[in-house]
Amino acid sequence: MSEVGLKEIEKDIPAESVSSPKAGFLSRIPWGRVGMPAVLVILCVVFGTINPNFWSVMNMTNVSRQISILALISIGQTFAILSAGIDLSVGSLLALVSVVTAQQMLHFGMWGGIAAGILAGALAGLVNGLLIAKAKLPAFITTLAMLIAARGIALTLSGGLPIVDLPEQFMFFGAGKIGPIPVPAVIAIVAFILAHIILTRTRFGRYVYAMGSNEEAAVLSGVSVVRNKTLVYVISGTLAGIAGVVLTSRVISGQPTLGDGQEVYAIAAVVLGGGKMSGGVGGMWQTLMGVIVLGVLANGLNLIEVSSYVQNIVIGVIIVLAVYVDLARERRR
Amino acid sequence: MSVEAVTPFVEMRGIVKQFPGVLALRGVNLDVRPAEVHVLLGENGAGKSTLIKVLSGVYAPNAGEILFEGKPVHIRGPHDAQALGVSTIYQEFNLVPEMSVAENIFLGREPRFSHGFGLLDRGKLMVQAREVLSKFDIKVAPDTIVKRLGVAQQQMVEIAKALSLNARVIIMDEPTAVLTAREIDHLFKMIQDFKQRGISIIYISHRLEEVKRIGDRATVLRDGAVVGTVPVAGTPIDEVIRMMVGRDLKDKFPKTSVEPGEEILRVENLERKGILHNISFRLRRGEILGVAGLVGSKRTEMARAIFGVDKIDSGKIFVDGQLKNMKSTAHAIRSRVALVPEDRKRQGILPCMSVKENITLSMLKKFARIGILDLGKERKSAQGHANSMRIATPNLDRWVMYLSGGNQQKAVIAKWLGTEAEVFLFDEPTRGIDVGAKVEVYQLMGELVKRGAAILMISSELPEILGMSDRVLVMHEGRLAGEFTREEATQEKILSCALGSTSEQQIETGVQA
Numbered sequence: 149m150s151e152v153g154l155k156e157i158e159k160d161i162p163a164e165s166v167s168s169p170k171a172g173f174l175s176r177i178p179w180g181r182v183g184m185p186a187v188l189v190i191l192c193v194v195f196g197t198i199n200p201n202f203w204s205v206m207n208m209t210n211v212s213r214q215i216s217i218l219a220l221i222s223i224g225q226t227f228a229i230l231s232a233g234i235d236l237s238v239g240s241l242l243a244l245v246s247v248v249t250a251q252q253m254l255h256f257g258m259w260g261g262i263a264a265g266i267l268a269g270a271l272a273g274l275v276n277g278l279l280i281a282k283a284k285l286p287a288f289i290t291t292l293a294m295l296i297a298a299r300g301i302a303l304t305l306s307g308g309l310p311i312v313d314l315p316e317q318f319m320f321f322g323a324g325k326i327g328p329i330p331v332p333a334v335i336a337i338v339a340f341i342l343a344h345i346i347l348t349r350t351r352f353g354r355y356v357y358a359m360g361s362n363e364e365a366a367v368l369s370g371v372s373v374v375r376n377k378t379l380v381y382v383i384s385g386t387l388a389g390i391a392g393v394v395l396t397s398r399v400i401s402g403q404p405t406l407g408d409g410q411e412v413y414a415i416a417a418v419v420l421g422g423g424k425m426s427g428g429v430g431g432m433w434q435t436l437m438g439v440i441v442l443g444v445l446a447n448g449l450n451l452i453e454v455s456s457y458v459q460n461i462v463i464g465v466i467i468v469l470a471v472y473v474d475l476a477r478e479r480r481r
Numbered sequence: 482m483s484v485e486a487v488t489p490f491v492e493m494r495g496i497v498k499q500f501p502g503v504l505a506l507r508g509v510n511l512d513v514r515p516a517e518v519h520v521l522l523g524e525n526g527a528g529k530s531t532l533i534k535v536l537s538g539v540y541a542p543n544a545g546e547i548l549f550e551g552k553p554v555h556i557r558g559p560h561d562a563q564a565l566g567v568s569t570i571y572q573e574f575n576l577v578p579e580m581s582v583a584e585n586i587f588l589g590r591e592p593r594f595s596h597g598f599g600l601l602d603r604g605k606l607m608v609q610a611r612e613v614l615s616k617f618d619i620k621v622a623p624d625t626i627v628k629r630l631g632v633a634q635q636q637m638v639e640i641a642k643a644l645s646l647n648a649r650v651i652i653m654d655e656p657t658a659v660l661t662a663r664e665i666d667h668l669f670k671m672i673q674d675f676k677q678r679g680i681s682i683i684y685i686s687h688r689l690e691e692v693k694r695i696g697d698r699a700t701v702l703r704d705g706a707v708v709g710t711v712p713v714a715g716t717p718i719d720e721v722i723r724m725m726v727g728r729d730l731k732d733k734f735p736k737t738s739v740e741p742g743e744e745i746l747r748v749e750n751l752e753r754k755g756i757l758h759n760i761s762f763r764l765r766r767g768e769i770l771g772v773a774g775l776v777g778s779k780r781t782e783m784a785r786a787i788f789g790v791d792k793i794d795s796g797k798i799f800v801d802g803q804l805k806n807m808k809s810t811a812h813a814i815r816s817r818v819a820l821v822p823e824d825r826k827r828q829g830i831l832p833c834m835s836v837k838e839n840i841t842l843s844m845l846k847k848f849a850r851i852g853i854l855d856l857g858k859e860r861k862s863a864q865g866h867a868n869s870m871r872i873a874t875p876n877l878d879r880w881v882m883y884l885s886g887g888n889q890q891k892a893v894i895a896k897w898l899g900t901e902a903e904v905f906l907f908d909e910p911t912r913g914i915d916v917g918a919k920v921e922v923y924q925l926m927g928e929l930v931k932r933g934a935a936i937l938m939i940s941s942e943l944p945e946i947l948g949m950s951d952r953v954l955v956m957h958e959g960r961l962a963g964e965f966t967r968e969e970a971t972q973e974k975i976l977s978c979a980l981g982s983t984s985e986q987q988i989e990t991g992v993q994a
Contacts, residue, residue, distance in 0.1 A: 349853050351845045358842055361831040368790065368822055368829075369842045369896060370814040428833045 183473060184421060184437035188444065195448030202451050209330055215443030216332030217242075218413055219436070220391035223343045224273075224384030225414040226435045230347075231380045232360040232427025233287035237276060237294035238388040238414060242407025243302040245269045245392025250311035250402025258318050265396065266389035272298060273385015277378030291381075295411065302404040311402030322398030332394045339387065344432040352376060360427025416463075417442055420470050441466075488551055490515045490681055491536070491567075491650055496545035498531050500883070503875060505531040507705045508545065513650060518672060518682045520692045520713065522725055523702035524915035526873065526885030529685050532702070533652045536683075537569040538562035568643030569652040572659075572913075574635050578628035582621055583610030586642045613645045617671065633664040640671070651675065652683040657691060658913055661776065669695050687915055689718050701725055726917045734948025735920060737927035741951065742766035744802075745935045746818075746904045748787065751796035756782050758960045760796070764904065764935045769926060771950030772939045773975045779959040780939045781823055784906045788820040789813040800904060814843060819902035821894055823909040823939070825886065829893040832882035836874050837863040839881045839892045844899040866895040871921060887918030894925065905929060907938045911945065923949060943972050957981040 195202040221238045228235040248268040253261025272294060279290045324331040347353035355376045358366040367373055395406055421438035423430030445466065449459045489512035498506040506528050513519045521529045534540045536547065538559040546553050549565055556562050562569075576585050583606050584591070592605040610623035619637045627635060636656060643651050657665045672682055672695055686692060692699060696713040701724040708724045744765050751760040756779055764770050774780050785791045787798055789807025798806050800816050807813040813820070822828035831839055840863045841848070848859040863877055870891040874884055881892055890910070897905065907926070911919040926936055926949065940946050946953055953970045955963040955978040963978035 345853070349856070351849060351852075351854065354838065354842065354845060354854070357834055357838070358831055361834045362827075364828050365822075365831050366842070367810055368788075368820060370809075370811040371842070372809060372811055428831070 184434070184441060184470070187470070188437065188441050191441065191444050191448060195444070195451060199451045202448060205328070207447070207451070209328070211443050211447045212333035213330040214447065215439055216330070216336040217391045217395050218410065218417060218442065219336040219439045220339055220387050220394070221384075221410060222414045222417040222435050222439050223339055223432065224387035225411075225418050226343070226423065226430060226432060227347075227356060227380045228287065228384050229415070229418050229423050229425060230360045230427060230430055231356045231377060232363065233280060233377070233380065234291060234415065234425070235273075235276065235381060235384040236288065236291040236411050237272065237298055238384065238391075239407045239409055239411040240295045240298035240302065241269055241272050241385060241388035242392045242395055242410060243404050244272065244298040244305075245389050246396040246399075246406050247302045247306045247311065247402045247404050249393050249396045250314055251305065253314055253318065254311070258315050261314075261318075262321075262393050265393045266386060269389020269392060270382055270386040273382040273388070274378065276385065277381030280381060281374045281377035299404075306402060306404040308404060310404075312400075314396075314400050314402075318397050319400055320397070321394050322396075322400070332398070335390065335394060339390070340432055340436055347432055352379065356380060357428055360429075362428075413442060416467050420467060422474055487514050489513055489548075490550060492548040492551075493532070493536065494546050494548070496532065496535055496547075497543045498528075498535060498540055499543050503883075505705050506535070506542070509702070509705070509707050511700055511707070511710075513681050513683060514698075515681055516676045516679045517697040518676065518684055518695050520696040520699040521683060521685045521702065522689075522692065522699055522721060524725055524885075524887065524917045526888060527702040527725075527915075528705040529702055530654065531705075533569060533654065533683060533685070536562065536650075537567055537652060563646055566647060566649030567652065568646055568648035568650070570636065570639045570643060570654065570656060572654050574639050576627050576635060576638060579626065581624050581626055582614075582630075582638050582641075583607050583623035585627055585638055586610050586613060586623075586645050588642075609645075610641075613641050617641065617644060617674065619671075632659045633661070633667075636660070636668075648680065650681045650683060652685075654685045655687065655913065656684075657686065657688060665691075687913065689721060689916075692721070693718070703727055722916055725915070733916075733920065734945070735923050735927060736949055737931060738951070739767035739930045741768045742933060745800065746787075746937075747797075747799040747802075749797040749799070751783070751786060751798070752794045753782065753786055753791065754794050756959050757786060757793070758958075760959075760961055762954060762961065762964075764937060766903075766933045766935050767930045768951045769930060769936045769938055769949055771946040771953040772937060772956060773941075773943065773946045773953055774956035774962075774979050776941065778956040778979065780956050781908055782959070783956070784820060784908050784937070784939060787813075788818060788906060790820075814900060814902070817901045818904045818906065819843075819897035819900060820906045821897070821908060821910055823912065825890055825893060825913070830881045830889050833880050835878045836867060836872065836881050836884070836892055837877040840866050840895045841899070843896050847899065862899055866898050867892075869898070870895045870925070887914040890914050890918065891921070894922065903934045905934060905936045907936060909940060910938065911940075911942070943975060946970075946975065947972065955979050 192202070201207055221242070224238060225235055245265045245268050249261045249265030252264035256264070276291055276294055279285045280287045321331055326334050347356065355366065355371045358369070358371055359373055359376060363373060392407070396402055399406070417438035418430060418435050419425070419438070420441055421430060421434030421436070423434060442463065445463060446459060449462060454462070491513040493509065493511040496506050496509045509528065509532055511532065521532065523529050531540065535542050536556070538556045538561050541557070547556060548554065554565060556565070577588065580588070587606060587609065592602045592609060594600050594602045607623050614621060614623060617640070619641055621630065621634050621637055627638060630638070640651070656668060660668065675682060684696065692713060698710055699713050699716070699721065700710040701708040701721065703725060742765055744763050746764040749761050751757050760783060762770070772780050772783070782791065786793045787807070789809050789812050793806065797804055800818065805816045807816065807818070831842070837860060841859050844862070845854065848855045848862070860877065867874070867877060872884070872888050872891045872895065874888065881889055884892065894910070910922050914922070926938070930936060938949060947970055950970070951967050953965045953975060954961055955965070955975055957979055958981060962981055965974060
C-alpha cells in the first residue's frame with residue numbers, strides 16, 4: 149500500500165464544515181462549463197485574424213442583430229428541454245405570428261398588431277402545453293404536429309402571400325437602435341435576464357428543473373406538473389411571439405414562409421450550451437453561450453468566405469464535437 | 482492479516498479511488514478464495530459499491546493492484562473483467578425488457594449460422610439458453626419476454642447470463658432486497674451449488690441474518706477502509722455491527738413511547754376499484770402506526786390514496802377532524818400530510834439537483850418574497866435540516882445522486898421537516914439503508930411523535946414493525962385484515978393475518994415455468 153500517495157490524496161478533500169455558504173462571485177461561475185466560452189474566444193481570434201473586419205463595431209452590431217431571433221426562441225427552448233420536454237413548433241410559430249401581426253396591424257395599428265402577434269404565439273403555446281401536460285401526449289409529437297399545423301395556418305391566413313404596407317415606425321423593432329445597441333439585441337438581453345431570474349430565483353424555475361430531473365419525485369413533493377408544464381410551453385410560445393414580431397419588423401412585412409428550421413437551431417443552441425435532452429440540466433447562461441457560438445460561427449464563416457453550404461457542415465460537426473466532449477468529461481467522473 | 486495456505490483466487494491490494502471531493506477507497510485489501518462466499522459489509526457510503534465497481538472494471542482505481550491467482554492483471558474496462566471471469570449482478574438489472582430470456586443471456590454473443598453471412602441462428606440460441614438454464618436448475622422458459630417475468634426470475638436470468646460467461650467470481654449486490662423468503666431460499670441453494678462447482682461469490686447485503694446463513698468470511702468496510710476480515714462462523718453479530726458502525730449499537734429500535742393525544746387522521750371506508758376495499762382506521766398524535774402485509778397487499782396504494790397521488794372512488798379522509806379528500810399532492814401537503822415513498826431512486830430523489838434543492842423543494846413558499854426566492858434564507862434552512870439529519874455531503878451543492886443510499890434517504894426525509902407536516906406516511910423508510918442510518922431514521926421518528934406528529938409506517942420488515950409501532954395494522958389483498966396493539970403483536974400473529982386464507986398462492990410468487 150502506498151502510504152505517501154494516500155496522504156496526498158487526502159489533502160485534496162475539502163473538510164465538511166468549510167462548505168462555502170456564501171460563495172464569492174468567482175466561485176459562482178460554473179467553471180465546469182468554461183468549455184464553450186473558451187471555444188468562443190478561439191473562434192473570435194481565428195476569425196479576427198483572418199479577417200480584421202470581424203472586430204469592427206459594425207460587424208459586432210450585425211452579429212448581435214442576427215442572433216436576436218435565435219436567442220429569443222432558444223430561451224423558450226431552454227425551459228422546454230429543462231423540463232424534459234421539447235418545443236419543435238417554434239419555427240412555424242414565427243411564420244404564424246408574422247402573418248397575424250401584419251394582418252392585425254393593418255386593422256388595429258402598430259401596437260394592436262404587436263399585441264395580437266404575441267398573443268397568437270402564447271395561445272399556440274397554451275395549446276401545446278395543455279396537450280402535453282393535461283392530455284399527457286408526448287411533447288415531441290405534440291409540438292411536431294403544431295410545427296406542421298402552424299405553418300398551414302400561416303399559409304391559409306395569408307393565402308400564401310406576403311402582407312405588406314406596414315407602418316414605417318414599426319421598423320424600429322427590427323432595425324432601430326437604442327444607443328449603440330440594436331433594438332432586437334436589447335429585447336433579447338432583457339428577455340435573457342428575466343428568464344435567468346425566473347429560472348434561478350422563483351419557485352416555478354425550481355419546479356422546471358424538478359420536473360426534468362425526476363417527474364415522479366416532483367409530483368410526490370407537491371409540484372403541480374399540469375400547471376407548471378403548461379406554463380413552460382406558454383412561455384416558449386410567447387417568446388416565439390416576441391421573436392416573430394421582431395422578425396416581421398425586420399422584413400417589414402408578414403411572411404408565411406419565415407422561420408423554417410429555426411427550431412432546430414434553438415435546440416442546437418441549448419445542447420451546445422450543455423443542456424441535456426433528458427431534462428434537468430442546463431440554464432440560461434449556458435444557452436446564451438450556445439446561441440453566441442452559433443451566431444459567431446455563421447458570421448465568421450461568412451466573413452472568411454466559406455460558402456453557406458459548407459457552413460452547415462461545419463456547424464453540424466461542431467455540435468457533435470461539443471456534445472462528445474461534454475459526455476466524455478462526464479464519463480470520467 | 483495472516484498468510485494462509487490457500488492462494489486467493491482474486492486479490493485486491495491497496496486499492497485507492499478518489500472522486501471529486503470524496504476519497505471513496507483508502508487503500509483497501511480484499512482477498513477472495515476459490516469457492517467461498519465472501520461477504521462485504523459496511524454502512525452505506527463505506528465503499529462497498531465502489532470496490533466492486535473497481536473489480537468489475539467500471540471504475541479505474543487511482544492506486545493499488547489486482548491479482549488473479551497470484552498474477553497481477555490490468556482491468557481496463559468491464560470487458561477485461563468479464564474475460565477474467567468476473568460477473569456482477571447489480572441491484573438494477575442490466576436486462577432488455579422487450580427481449581426474450583435467451584436473447585438476454587446471449588446479448589452481444591448471439592450464435593450465428595456457420596455460413597449464414599452473420600445471420601443469427603435462433604434455434605441454436607434457444608438450445609444453448611436451455612442448456613445453461615437447466616444445468617443450474619433455473620426454471621424459466623428461454624423464449625419468455627423478460628418484462629413478463631417477476632423480479633426473482635429476472636434475477637435468475639442475470640445469473641444465467643453470468644454463468645454462460647463462465648464466471649468464476651460472481652458479485653451480487655444486495656440480491657435479496659427484492660425477494661420473498663421462499664425466493665431467498667432458492668437463491669441460497671443455488672449459491673451452495675456454485676460453491677461446489679468452484680465458483681466464488683462476493684456478496685453484499687445489509688441483512689446480517691443472511692450473512693450468518695451463507696457467508697464463509699466477511700470483510701467489513703468503514704469510511705473507505707477495511708476494518709477487518711473475519712470468519713463468519715466464529716464472529717457474533719454484535720461484533721460485526723460494532724465493526725460496521727464503529728460504536729456499540731445498544732438498541733436497534735430506539736422506541737420512544739409518547740402518551741397518544743387527540744386523533745389527527747381518520748380514514749373511513751376508503752375504496753379504489755379493484756385495489757383498496759373498505760379501509761377505515763384512526764391515527765392519534767404521538768402514535769406510530771405500523772402497517773404490515775405481504776408484497777402486493779396494496780399498502781403503498783393506500784398511502785398514495787391518502788396522499789392524493791391516486792384518485793379514490795369513495796371514502797373519507799379527515800385531518801384534525803376536517804374532511805380532506807386530497808385532490809392533489811399539493812393539497813395533501815397543505816393539509817399537513819407528508820409521504821416518504823418506498824422507491825428512493827424512482828420516486829424520492831431528484832438525482833441531478835443539489836442536496837439543498839432536494840431538501841427545500843416542498844417548502845419553497847417559505848422563502849419567496851413577492852415571488853422571488855431568498856436564496857440565502859433557503860440555504861440556511863437547508864443547512865439546518867441537513868445538519869439535524871446528519872447528511873454526510875461535502876457541501877449542499879453536490880448533486881444528490883452522488884450521495885450514498887442512506888444519505889439520499891435522509892435528504893428525502895429532510896424535505897418534510899421544514900413543512901407544516903404533522904401526519905407522516907413512511908413507506909419502507911429504511912429499505913436498503915445501513916444499520917447506522919436506520920437507527921437515525923428511528924430516532925427521528927421518535928422526535929416527530931414527541932412533537933405531537935403522527936406516523937404511519939409501512940414496512941416489510943417484521944422486526945421493524947414490532948420494534949417501532951404502538952399499534953399494527955395488517956393488510957391483505959387491499960383490505961385491513963387485522964389490528965394489534967404493541968403488547969398483542971407477535972411475528973406469528975402478524976404473519977398469519979397477512980397470509981389470509983389464500984396463503985399458498987401469495988407466497989408462491991417465485992418460480993414458475
